[in-house]
Amino acid sequence: MNQLLSTLSxxxxxxxxxxxxxxxxxxxxMIQTIIISMICGMMNYTYWFSYILFLIMIGGMLVLFIYxxxxxxxxxxxxxxxxxxxxxxxFMMTFFIYYLIKENNTYINNKYDMLNLNKLNLxxxxxxxxxxxxYNNPTMNITLMMINYLLLTLVIVVKITNINYGSLRxxx
Numbered sequence: 373m374n375q376l377l378s379t380l381s382x383x384x385x386x387x388x389x390x391x392x393x394x395x396x397x398x399x400x401x402m403i404q405t406i407i408i409s410m411i412c413g414m415m416n417y418t419y420w421f422s423y424i425l426f427l428i429m430i431g432g433m434l435v436l437f438i439y440x441x442x443x444x445x446x447x448x449x450x451x452x453x454x455x456x457x458x459x460x461x462x463f464m465m466t467f468f469i470y471y472l473i474k475e476n477n478t479y480i481n482n483k484y485d486m487l488n489l490n491k492l493n494l495x496x497x498x499x500x501x502x503x504x505x506x507y508n509n510p511t512m513n514i515t516l517m518m519i520n521y522l523l524l525t526l527v528i529v530v531k532i533t534n535i536n537y538g539s540l541r542x543x544x
Contacts, residue, residue: 374414379466381407383459390455394440398433405429421511425518432522439529 384404391397405426413422 374411376466376470377407377411377414379470381411383462383466386462387455387459390458393449394443395437395449398437398440402430402433405433424515428518428522432518432525435522435525435529439532442533 381404384400384407388397388400388404391400409419409422409426412425413419416422
């Protein structure tokens with residue numbers, strides 16, 4: 373499941389380059405945030421860190437969404453069928469390769485499933501210990517960087533949208 377989510381994240385990263393509308397970029401970034409939160413939750417045995425990551429990123433996305441819609445509110449969203457077909461082909465190829473690898477390595481998959489069962493048993497015993505990792509090194513640095521990023525974004529948006537200087541875009 374982790375490999376599948378990682379490949380989906382890579383596919384959405386590639387599609388992010390092809391997008392030209394800020395609202396579709398925001399939607400793509402939100403989908404990537406959900407995927408990365410799920411991967412992070414699977415790796416840390418608990419979903420608390422991924423839940424906090426998701427809430428912080430959605431808060432930052434709301435600030436950026438307000439700023440972008442005030443700049444480009446009347447821009448039309450043009451659906452490009454060529455990019456959509458390319459995205460569907462990438463999804464299909466990814467799933468096909470994933471299932472080919474999964475079917476050919478049944479011994480490795482069975483061993484991997486046994487390791488996952490052992491991790492699930494340990495998770496119940498050490499659940500309180502795993503929550504301590506949320507604000508220790510190295511995740512502490514990620515949390516502090518997200519806090520600083522959101523604070524900087526908030527200050528920049530407030531300075532740009534100062535009410536004394538009028539509206540952000542010209543009214544017709």
